[in-house]
Amino acid sequence: MQSKSKKLALISAVALSFGMAFSAARKNIEANPNPPAAPQATTSQPATHFTQGTITSIETNHMVITRKVRGKAKSLEFEINSQTQRSGDLVAGTRVSVQYREVDRQNIAAAVRQLAADPTVKADKTENKA
Numbered sequence: 001m002q003s004k005s006k007k008l009a010l011i012s013a014v015a016l017s018f019g020m021a022f023s024a025a026r027k028n029i030e031a032n033p034n035p036p037a038a039p040q041a042t043t044s045q046p047a048t049h050f051t052q053g054t055i056t057s058i059e060t061n062h063m064v065i066t067r068k069v070r071g072k073a074k075s076l077e078f079e080i081n082s083q084t085q086r087s088g089d090l091v092a093g094t095r096v097s098v099q100y101r102e103v104d105r106q107n108i109a110a111a112v113r114q115l116a117a118d119p120t121v122k123a124d125k126t127e128n129k130a
Contacts, residue, residue, distance in 0.1 A: 052097045078109040088114020
């Protein structure tokens with residue numbers, strides 16, 4: 001008999017817990033009848049990439065740089081437009097960093113910056129060993 005009363009008490013406690021949870025959820029819905037709208041879909045910008053290399057050729061709307069990939073020279077072409085940020089002396093032979101995005105299989109340059117000369121390279125070449 002005692003076993004039955006323990007089971008009944010346990011079942012009552014579980015039922016009471018579910019009832020309280022349901023009641024609280026219902027009050028929350030009644031207090032806030034307009035649930036928040038689903039987040040608006042955002043138009044995603046193409047991913048931005050970075051690379052470095054040496055300018056091979058540069059024109060008003062087009063630039064080609066060469067960079068080393070696993071010891072081999074690889075050319076990359078970039079479209080340049082009025083929104084492209086430019087800094088430094090951008091002429092053939094200049095080392096640059098390029099921030100770009102891919103749009104319709106074309107690399108659109110967002111920023112082209114001249115890289116500072118590496119002072120350690122010059123120091124190694126000019127240093128005399130006694």
